[in-house]
Amino acid sequence: MLLLMPFILVIIQCELSTGNKIKTDIDPSKTIIWGPGLRSEEVVMRARYIFLQLYDTDGKNITESPGDGIVMTQIQGETEEGNPCHLWKQVFDCKDGSFIIRYKIYRTCYNLNIILRIKGKDVPGTPLTFKGPLYEEECDCPNPSITNWLNNYECPENYEQIQRDLAPFESVDFDEMRNAIIQRFDRPNSVSICHYIIKDNKVYRRCYGQHVDFKIFVDEIFLSLARKVILPNVELFFNLGDWPLVSNSVPIHPIFSWCGSNDTMDIVLPTYDITVASLENMGRVMLDMLSVQGSTNIPWQNKKEKLFWRGRDSQRERLDLIDIAREHPDLFNASITNFFFFKDEIDKYGPRQNHVSFFTFFEYKYQLNIDGTVAAYRFPFLLAGDSLVFKQDSKYYEYFYKDLRPYEHYVPVKRDLSDLVEKILWAKKHDQEAYKISRTGRQYARKNLLPQNIICYHVVLLQEWRKRLKNRVNILPNMEEVPQPEHACKCESGVNQENYIKSKDEL
Ligand SMILES: *[C@@H]1O[C@H](CO)[C@@H](O)[C@H](O)[C@H]1NC(C)=O
Numbered sequence: 001m002l003l004l005m006p007f008i009l010v011i012i013q014c015e016l017s018t019g020n021k022i023k024t025d026i027d028p029s030k031t032i033i034w035g036p037g038l039r040s041e042e043v044v045m046r047a048r049y050i051f052l053q054l055y056d057t058d059g060k061n062i063t064e065s066p067g068d069g070i071v072m073t074q075i076q077g078e079t080e081e082g083n084p085c086h087l088w089k090q091v092f093d094c095k096d097g098s099f100i101i102r103y104k105i106y107r108t109c110y111n112l113n114i115i116l117r118i119k120g121k122d123v124p125g126t127p128l129t130f131k132g133p134l135y136e137e138e139c140d141c142p143n144p145s146i147t148n149w150l151n152n153y154e155c156p157e158n159y160e161q162i163q164r165d166l167a168p169f170e171s172v173d174f175d176e177m178r179n180a181i182i183q184r185f186d187r188p189n190s191v192s193i194c195h196y197i198i199k200d201n202k203v204y205r206r207c208y209g210q211h212v213d214f215k216i217f218v219d220e221i222f223l224s225l226a227r228k229v230i231l232p233n234v235e236l237f238f239n240l241g242d243w244p245l246v247s248n249s250v251p252i253h254p255i256f257s258w259c260g261s262n263d264t265m266d267i268v269l270p271t272y273d274i275t276v277a278s279l280e281n282m283g284r285v286m287l288d289m290l291s292v293q294g295s296t297n298i299p300w301q302n303k304k305e306k307l308f309w310r311g312r313d314s315q316r317e318r319l320d321l322i323d324i325a326r327e328h329p330d331l332f333n334a335s336i337t338n339f340f341f342f343k344d345e346i347d348k349y350g351p352r353q354n355h356v357s358f359f360t361f362f363e364y365k366y367q368l369n370i371d372g373t374v375a376a377y378r379f380p381f382l383l384a385g386d387s388l389v390f391k392q393d394s395k396y397y398e399y400f401y402k403d404l405r406p407y408e409h410y411v412p413v414k415r416d417l418s419d420l421v422e423k424i425l426w427a428k429k430h431d432q433e434a435y436k437i438s439r440t441g442r443q444y445a446r447k448n449l450l451p452q453n454i455i456c457y458h459v460v461l462l463q464e465w466r467k468r469l470k471n472r473v474n475i476l477p478n479m480e481e482v483p484q485p486e487h488a489c490k491c492e493s494g495v496n497q498e499n500y501i502k503s504k505d506e507l
């Protein structure tokens, strides 16, 4: 009787497997892995990540979740004293045949070993071992060579958007324009702007304006970069407000901003939203560009065929959307979650509805990216999800929008939303095309909007900016240093940061 038990179990398992064709078709030996987590010594992040794509026996991508228990991961390392590393691991089933494996280390780790197995077989290229040291995000151990660092991070040499944005600034001498910029933008009631200097890999700033709390986001990224690589000495002005500042009229001053527009000339860079999500994934934030890919549970064919939207009342068209949604309850589930700008219309468009977890958005097939005060900073997260994104035409853009093509990465809708219903009906009728666009959107996000990419964009921009600065970069008397957070960390010997900086000529 006892001996028979295993046989019965085997039979049951086989029956279950044949019921789900995918499980039997996976060929573990064809699995591919990629991502910065394959270079865990060189690429320091709060959460290091690896992608994994399953293939079937015909060499085709698996495109659905294989179910639980197929992918096994084990990550272990040692502290300097030889104790097990304290680490936190997450495995996301992206429900499309791919997985994200990521882990966070709390202290410097050595001899890190990553085992990845599919149905009990080692994934090609694994197990991975990293002798170390593997630094945690807080370690202030910058790579002295920015060139090597850019290679390690596989950063592109340049970005079209950066070239476009910097084109008007071939040669910048702040000694000539610094005071004019400060005079022009020191308007405390309407503008919040900070003057930053990065010198000898230390960060200094002075802010102008009444509401400058958002400076912590800029501090955070600059400090994080400075812990990773010796940054070029630069001077710049950073706009902490949402609205771009630099109108087309001369003189055109160089201002770094999170949002650009068709009629301004700010130098754009990733929004604080996606930047913080990139620095803090597995840290302070729940929603980031990786978790959004692994926290939606519903395959395309089972998603509700409606457009789902939640947000505040920060633009007239958002209220118009509520009108349209009420006329077509079969196509929409849309509500305002907060009234601030149009409080007097709360009777018509309210009452306000409770917040809904962003992950639940993707229970629905259709998503809408509609401007708030400026570009809606949720766009990267919508693209990375697995629904179809409709994008309202807008003069506002983030640093990556110009890469995107209508009907390739998203479905365009008019600014006044007058064709929104028609476009949803189109998507319902052309379900395969709609699905394909949603996939291409996610692929784009995976290649361009992940933490690695966000970090790269900042460093490449600073480097390009450095090339255009003609004045010597000097700390100004009224600036304060933004210190690195206290954190004990032993950097690998041989790199003596102080000496390196001192011997380097002022570029
Ligand atoms: C298969 O998956 C890989 C990794 O996600 C992707 O780069 C590739 O484009 C996919 N191939 C097809 C035919 O979808």
Ligand SMILES: *[C@@H]1O[C@H](CO)[C@@H](O)[C@H](O)[C@H]1NC(C)=O
Binding pocket: 333, 356, 360
């Ligand atoms: C709209 O979405 C909310 C949040 O998911 C849900 O509670 C509600 O039942 C939905 N409304 C309709 C009419 O489906």
Ligand SMILES: *[C@@H]1O[C@H](CO)[C@@H](O)[C@H](O)[C@H]1NC(C)=O
Binding pocket: 262, 393, 394, 395, 415
């Ligand atoms: C802004 O410019 C882009 C192309 O650069 C264009 O597609 C879009 O329609 C413009 N939008 C507005 C509202 O000006």
